[in-house]
Amino acid sequence: MIDLCTLGTGGTMPLPTRALASLYVRNGARALLVDCGEGTQIGIGRLGWGFLRIGAILLTHYHADHCSGLPGLLLALTKSGRTEPLHIWGPPGLRQVVTGLRVIAPQLTYEPVLHELPAGGGAFEAAGLRVRAFPLDHGMPCLGYRFDMDRPRAFLPEKARALGIPLRAWSFLQRGETVIVDGRTWRPEQVLGEARRGISFVYATDTRPVPGIAAAGRGTQIMILEGMYGGEEDLPKALKNRHMLFRESARLAAGAGTERLLLTHFSTSLEDPEVFLPAARSVFPDTACARDGMILSLDWPDPRAVDRSDRRS
Ligand SMILES: [Zn+2]
Numbered sequence: 001m002i003d004l005c006t007l008g009t010g011g012t013m014p015l016p017t018r019a020l021a022s023l024y025v026r027n028g029a030r031a032l033l034v035d036c037g038e039g040t041q042i043g044i045g046r047l048g049w050g051f052l053r054i055g056a057i058l059l060t061h062y063h064a065d066h067c068s069g070l071p072g073l074l075l076a077l078t079k080s081g082r083t084e085p086l087h088i089w090g091p092p093g094l095r096q097v098v099t100g101l102r103v104i105a106p107q108l109t110y111e112p113v114l115h116e117l118p119a120g121g122g123a124f125e126a127a128g129l130r131v132r133a134f135p136l137d138h139g140m141p142c143l144g145y146r147f148d149m150d151r152p153r154a155f156l157p158e159k160a161r162a163l164g165i166p167l168r169a170w171s172f173l174q175r176g177e178t179v180i181v182d183g184r185t186w187r188p189e190q191v192l193g194e195a196r197r198g199i200s201f202v203y204a205t206d207t208r209p210v211p212g213i214a215a216a217g218r219g220t221q222i223m224i225l226e227g228m229y230g231g232e233e234d235l236p237k238a239l240k241n242r243h244m245l246f247r248e249s250a251r252l253a254a255g256a257g258t259e260r261l262l263l264t265h266f267s268t269s270l271e272d273p274e275v276f277l278p279a280a281r282s283v284f285p286d287t288a289c290a291r292d293g294m295i296l297s298l299d300w301p302d303p304r305a306v307d308r309s310d311r312r313s
């Protein structure tokens, strides 16, 4: 199971009720953050999932609302006793930005390892997930991220029994390893079922709509896209500032054929983003607005996202 929490759902400037962009992605004992807007550490503290499991930070781009929380977070990780390296990924400019921000957070108990991705993106692994970064259109290098967790194929004990495979070989085969017992070789494909759909989701904000976003969202359970502007009258602003309207994000979700769309990164001008939901839902019905601290769990075998935010105490 993968748990997601939208720590901050605001764009540009924080509001008393809306922190700046950050998504906490928890995969069991491991976790990563996407973006680290000002005050992200407050949201993490409130959430209670802890600092220590965060082993990677993925930055989309270097506007302050996405990365100005980094120095404080780096210090918070030191305070929480981190000694393992922390991996930080981002588009071109990463080294310059992190080096600059480190001037006010020079003393750390661990090593930040910087991975500067090309403007066109790239593939890597973080927190046990396969990650693919893809380019967005924001007037500066900006990346969206697709996350995949592969589902292991099912072990078929009746097949193993029928083939006479000794019990002590089963756990190796279950893990996908070939094993030799008493001179006989057993291969996992002899006892594993069909390939199964895994967990997948996309996070992409701060962009005009580009076909790459819909392409990245294909087959995903949820896409988290920006809802910077609500109504059509804001289209000139969206074009000028390289952002999207609700309707434009909904069209990308529909094009991707994802199961669910969650909008985040709201302009400070959107006092109540839900007012604009009907416009998005007329294009893609399963659309919701994120709130700070909202938790989503992505699970198999039923790969539908379930909003558990109301069950939190
Ligand atoms: Zn932004």
Ligand SMILES: [Zn+2]
Pocket: 061, 063, 138, 206
């Ligand atoms: Zn931006």
